[in-house]
Amino acid sequence: MKFPGKRKSKHYFPVNLRDPLLQRAQPESDVSTAWVVGIDQTLVDIEAQVDDAFVRRYGLSLGHSLVIEDEVAEALYQELVARDLITHQFAGGTIGNTMHNYSVLADDRSVLLGVMCRNIPIGSYAYRYLCNTSSRTDLNYLQGVDGPIGRCFTLINAQGERTFAISPGMMNHLSPDSIPESIIAGAAALVLSAYLVRCKPGEPMLDAAMCAIQYAKKHDVPIVLTLGTKYVIADNPQWWQDFLKQHISILAMNEEEACALTGESDPLLAANNALDWVDLVLCTAGSEGLFMAGYTETAAKRQTQHPLLPGAIAEFNQYEFSRAMRRKDCQQPLRIYSHIAPYMGGPDKIMNTNGAGDAALAALLHDISANNFHRSNVPNSSKHQYHWLSYSSLAQLCKYANRVSYQVLNQHAPRLSRGLPEREDSLEEAYWER
Template sequence: MAKKYDIYGMGNALVDIVTEVDDAFFATNGIEKGVMTLVDEERQAALVTAIDMLAADKQCGGSAANTVIGAAQFGASVFYSCKVAQDELGEFYIADLQANGADTNLISGQLPQGTTGKCLVMTTADAERTMNTFLGITASYSEDNIATSALLDSEYLYIEGYLVTSDNGREAMKSAKAIAQQSGVKVALTFSDPAMVKYFGDGMKEVVGDGVDLLFCNEEEAMIFTGADSEEAAFEALKASAKQFVMTLGPKGALVWDGSQSIPIAPVPTKAVDTNGAGDLFAGAFLYGITNGLSHAEAGALASRASSAVVSKFGPRLSKAQAKALL
């Protein structure tokens, strides 16, 4: 029997505030360039004050949200499990999810008290993204936020690696994975960011456990996680942790392991202006492909086109029309 959802995603719900800055902004404000840094509300408020908010773009985000919305824009049926607060940004988040075709556990007007998380995404002229994130209420995302009936009615569970930073988030990852495995739902995981495997490596290995069906990572994350000293060695080592996986290689494209063979995915040349969301959309396009009749090679090619398109513009998403044009 066909499942209601192709993808059930779980991750941090963050309202993305996307803006352009220069390297001097990082020096002035003591920001480490090129990584995601967790900050408290006071620190983020100071940074928000320092940027040009009128020129900033705002949308519901978080890594897994960008992935499931990307998949939905191609035509996948998706559900997103997350946590926001009863505030203006929380209601904005629900409306934006629904407008993009994603079902969710969130119910407008019935949200908990607190502050909805925000991610300040700073892009520079070299197309690199730097994120400062205040998690807000999503830091308390837990097993209680898992919508089990929707998860069981999905072909894939997609877990965001950023959840590993809290004990309750990590337990939720493990719990959802166990429910999926016991019920024949395939488990996909993304490492999300090199910092997640560098600073939370033990927790990530705990989540991976006896392995996942599909893993998304880049070569840096793969090397840190496996301890390998080359992308080739890391590729081989990942076979012990995932039945199938995708290793993205930036401008060199990607490598897919489909369980029996390595499939090189050619890059699509473009002028990058903002790398924010490239990995998220790659995963969304790939998951859409393999749940909607495409081979791994075809899904990889679509994902390569999609990530190339999204880095050529500002912001972590394409429009639905832009996504459909890539099919």
């Protein structure tokens, strides 16, 4: 993506004369001026090939998902290691995935808040978590705990049937004291998951998340929420609607979560309903592709040059070349929408659906942080005539998020191992330069 920032290559012929309006732009610095912060339940996904006797021995139900106690999880893990049954160990967690993918795409800093084992043996699941996380993701603020982080075991028998065993460990023991206000104050966005509210009584994770939310609101940092699973939302959709209206700027969800939240099975209508509570919506919809909805200033709206699309809202993509704004920053807010079909029709074979939505969200976060970077380095640019939330238009955001999501669908792991090739110039970019 052609975002502002440090380049890996330099011009052969130096350019000494710059636009005089940009002479006061800040010089390039090695210190990151745009980052995102995420709070996660740190966990590792562990896959292993086992027989049915192994599943029964640990009191699991073949083909089902159960939560197990820490002692059972440790015994199960040690047997898997002793018998060399583990096939894959991936760093997991929806926000952990998003922070990693953001740092791979932006080649820049993200900050992950959560817990981590205080003592980490080489080769252990906690060690794998660190190894599978981008070096550009700042883990220095993780809170050390004397116990295990979360583990999700996927036990696969000879017939390919999968049994799931989940051990939360101490992943919900993040303390409000471990939330650094200064890091959130300087962030382009604070990213949270709906899973953070699912804590046992006495676990401090929810208090830590609310502490971070208060810091973000104090410093006017956009707060992003990814819904994670429809089951959490379906328990009490009204509570979630109120929570979104009070605290959240940007909402990420899939079509099932959108339906649980709004009651609308049509992703476009669900995204439109969500604009009653938030400023920007990203909704992945499987084979239908990806939808986005947001606000822009009426005076700054941009007409699309793509074909107008039919749908539950007629010609809904009419102003998809517009850039997104927070509703409170608009004098005359206008709702805008965009859609894109799956990239290249989707992969020939979907290797993994876990993490595709996290990857799409990482692309959106990259664009938001690029906007912050550009505004702080070139504040008098015409691109900042209004207080935009995004650097690119809704149409370009869809295109970028869709491409990154495809990359994850086409691989086994939920985390990107490398960035994407730079995109080609588009009709829309020429339109914006006029």
